[in-house]
Amino acid sequence: MDAPARLITLHGLPATLAASCRIPPECRTHVEAVVRLRAVAFARLLVPLTLAWIPLDVLALGPARALPALVLRLALAGGLLALSCQAARLPRFTAMWLLVALQAVGFGLLQWRVPPHDDALRIGYGLFPYLMAAQLALFPLPWWRNLLAAVAAAGQFALLLALEGAPADALLWNRVWLFGLIVAVGAWTGQAQLRLLVRLLAARRDAAHDPLTGLANRRHATAHLQAACADADRRGEPLSVLMLDLDHFKRVNDQHGHAGGDCVLVALAQVLRRELRASDLAARHGGEEFLAVLPACDGTDALATAERIRLAVAAMHVPVPDGEARATLSVGLATRDTGEAPEALIARADAALYRAKAQGRNRCVVG
Numbered sequence: 001m002d003a004p005a006r007l008i009t010l011h012g013l014p015a016t017l018a019a020s021c022r023i024p025p026e027c028r029t030h031v032e033a034v035v036r037l038r039a040v041a042f043a044r045l046l047v048p049l050t051l052a053w054i055p056l057d058v059l060a061l062g063p064a065r066a067l068p069a070l071v072l073r074l075a076l077a078g079g080l081l082a083l084s085c086q087a088a089r090l091p092r093f094t095a096m097w098l099l100v101a102l103q104a105v106g107f108g109l110l111q112w113r114v115p116p117h118d119d120a121l122r123i124g125y126g127l128f129p130y131l132m133a134a135q136l137a138l139f140p141l142p143w144w145r146n147l148l149a150a151v152a153a154a155g156q157f158a159l160l161l162a163l164e165g166a167p168a169d170a171l172l173w174n175r176v177w178l179f180g181l182i183v184a185v186g187a188w189t190g191q192a193q194l195r196l197l198v199r200l201l202a203a204r205r206d207a208a209h210d211p212l213t214g215l216a217n218r219r220h221a222t223a224h225l226q227a228a229c230a231d232a233d234r235r236g237e238p239l240s241v242l243m244l245d246l247d248h249f250k251r252v253n254d255q256h257g258h259a260g261g262d263c264v265l266v267a268l269a270q271v272l273r274r275e276l277r278a279s280d281l282a283a284r285h286g287g288e289e290f291l292a293v294l295p296a297c298d299g300t301d302a303l304a305t306a307e308r309i310r311l312a313v314a315a316m317h318v319p320v321p322d323g324e325a326r327a328t329l330s331v332g333l334a335t336r337d338t339g340e341a342p343e344a345l346i347a348r349a350d351a352a353l354y355r356a357k358a359q360g361r362n363r364c365v366v367g
Contacts, residue, residue, distance in 0.1 A: 275309045
């Protein structure tokens with residue numbers, strides 16, 4: 001059987017499970033945001049549902065016994081509402097853990113208020129543990145995280161069985177099996193959602209980045225520049241762009257081959273990452289031409305940045321398959337006038353780049 005068609009063996013299972021638990025670093029922030037958003041959305045959904053059950057408490061328990069249940073429901077609804085309002089300030093997956101914990105405590109206390117041997121009441125109130133187990137499917141998380149969250153649901157399920165004093169008969173084992181099955185399906189669904197989300201993020205990144213250098217591609221840079229112009233107008237801040245082009249790049253390809261040219265392009269991308277700020281964007285604009293978007297950067301600072309990049313490129317000794325390559329860089333820069341369109345800003349920087357080429361290359365020119 002061919003290797004791609006082989007089934008996972010027991011020998012490779014631990015490594016496969018370990019790999020399935022990892023969230024790629026570049027996806028972690030987005031995954032955390034999705035988990036937090038879903039926890040908030042479900043908490044807000046549970047608030048009116050929790051309050052809407054109060055009339056049923058009165059009918060099921062009677063006015064006297066419904067009063068403690070009323071207090072518990074109000075407390076649970078208040079806790080869920082507070083969670084939904086403060087989730088953005090909570091670190092990582094805390095909102096999800098708190099959502100599960102609040103339900104485990106609130107529903108567990110409510111279950112304690114229900115007469116344990118009343119079959120009619122257990123039809124409604126006894127579903128709380130299964131509801132919590134089913135919620136695991138909402139969260140795109142590694143299976144082990146969802147199984148840890150299921151511990152709270154399992155504790156509530158055990159409390160339910162203890163309050164009922166259910167005998168160890170076939171019905172009990174059927175209920176245990178059903179609960180375990182829902183937990184397993186929920187954990188598996190969360191794991192599947194995570195893998196799908198990671199693939200979607202990778203596809204989106206591939207669509208927005210140049211595969212050789214890893215920098216943004218032209219399409220993504222154009223959209224980013226439009227947003228940066230809008231931000232600059234709103235905040236009243238300067239905005240500068242750099243157009244960068246490797247000098248005599250055809251000679252590099254002719255002397256060292258396209259593989260050597262690729263090495264030089266990758267080296268330039270590394271210089272841009274090192275010399276630009278985290279708030280700046282570097283993009284491959286096409287061929288050997290690159291674009292840098294510098295928000296909150298005036299002409300003086302932009303020129304200083306361009307000179308640093310130019311000098312760093314001139315000092316490069318790039319290892320290539322047949323030895324070592326050198327390169328120089330011409331840069332045209334432009335600082336945006338108030339209200340100037342992104343296309344006009346790029347055109348001014350591009351015109352400055354052509355002047356840099358005409359004046360002898362390996363220099364920075366302000367447009």
